Amino acid sequence: MAEQHQQGKAVQTTGHAWDGDLQEFNNPLPRWWLWSFYATAVFALIYWIWYPAWPIADSFTKGIGSVTFERNGEEVTTHWNTRAELIEEMQRGSETLKQQAYLEKVAAASYDEIVNDADMMAFTRSLGKVLFADNCAACHGVGGMPAQIGQFPNLIDDAWLWGGEFEQIQQTIVGGRNGFMPAFGEVLDDRQVDQLAHYVLSLSGGNVDADKAAAGRILFQGQEGGCHYCHTASGKGLESQGAANLTDAIWTVADVPGATDDRGRIDAVRKVIANGVQRQMPGWSERLDPTQIKLLSIYVQSLGG
Ligand code: HEC
Numbered sequence: 001m002a003e004q005h006q007q008g009k010a011v012q013t014t015g016h017a018w019d020g021d022l023q024e025f026n027n028p029l030p031r032w033w034l035w036s037f038y039a040t041a042v043f044a045l046i047y048w049i050w051y052p053a054w055p056i057a058d059s060f061t062k063g064i065g066s067v068t069f070e071r072n073g074e075e076v077t078t079h080w081n082t083r084a085e086l087i088e089e090m091q092r093g094s095e096t097l098k099q100q101a102y103l104e105k106v107a108a109a110s111y112d113e114i115v116n117d118a119d120m121m122a123f124t125r126s127l128g129k130v131l132f133a134d135n136c137a138a139c140h141g142v143g144g145m146p147a148q149i150g151q152f153p154n155l156i157d158d159a160w161l162w163g164g165e166f167e168q169i170q171q172t173i174v175g176g177r178n179g180f181m182p183a184f185g186e187v188l189d190d191r192q193v194d195q196l197a198h199y200v201l202s203l204s205g206g207n208v209d210a211d212k213a214a215a216g217r218i219l220f221q222g223q224e225g226g227c228h229y230c231h232t233a234s235g236k237g238l239e240s241q242g243a244a245n246l247t248d249a250i251w252t253v254a255d256v257p258g259a260t261d262d263r264g265r266i267d268a269v270r271k272v273i274a275n276g277v278q279r280q281m282p283g284w285s286e287r288l289d290p291t292q293i294k295l296l297s298i299y300v301q302s303l304g305g
């Protein structure tokens, strides 16, 4: 104690002494430290009020902060959370602005301008891919190739039932298509159907019985079969009817590639002639806007080689 007095008021201690001379200073906290401490307390308080913070039963304090974003064309405001903030950022962020600008550019551009512009084409492909996955892949397969021949046409080969020009593909998507061929199993007998199948396969260079193919040709080109009305005399098909080209060895309904031998290939074609075809492509004019359909048309066309 005596020593402390000698040092004057310079150093205060708590007044306790251990082991004889071990004392504890009682210095005031440094100012910067104290203010930092208050600041963190104030920060925590604001944080709790603004953001979701404390658990209460099976919920939590939501905070008064909010995020506003767009969902299905309507503005939605929700309490602050990272998911909503991400959505908001994606909608207003610079990427979106870029995308928005490109969309407007593509909407205003002609088909020729788009396909001849590398940037617009890259944009069309990337957005087309997303639109295709969302709307079309359920039927046409991811990337445009269905798992099986028959139900849905393959869009990545360069054979088009309804035409591969931009306007034709656009029309297919806008209005949908009705692929129809009558069932001939009721009007022709098995022998005739067999002869027709031989003729049809001969058109694409298949290995067939020449006599049967010759008989099938007469049916195909004549009144009785009437196949030429839709498939034309050359067998190349008619886009206005969606009638398949039978000469290109590309099969959209008859599972000829799935057959292992000549007999199997004949049977696959017989089946289609006997049963006919009824396939429907839905129209999209109510579900997609004109720019999306434009993008998709160009994307789908680019799939087909
Ligand atoms: C419900 C199933 C289904 C969905 C979904 C669907 N399609 Fe189709 N699509 C079909 C069928 C079936 C056909 C064949 C019609 C026919 O036989 O003539 C077809 C035909 C087409 C054709 C014509 C092919 C040709 O050879 O001419 C195009 C192009 C096409 N679809 C694009 C699309 C696009 C793009 C979408 C998405 C916006 C889409 N389809 C969604 C079932 C579907």
Ligand code: HEC
Residues within 6 Å of the ligand: 161, 178, 179, 180, 181, 182, 184, 196, 197, 200, 220, 225, 226, 227, 228, 229, 230, 231, 241, 242, 243, 244, 245, 246, 250, 251, 252, 253, 254, 255, 269, 272, 273, 277, 278, 279
């Ligand atoms: C009313 C028009 C019409 C007539 C008549 C018609 N077809 Fe078709 N045919 C079609 C259409 C349309 C398709 C394609 C259907 C689709 O893919 O949606 C088709 C598809 C086919 C296919 C399948 C081709 C493939 O790529 O898988 C064969 C084979 C065929 N027709 C043979 C015949 C034969 C043989 C006759 C005569 C007995 C005939 N068609 C008469 C409209 C017709």
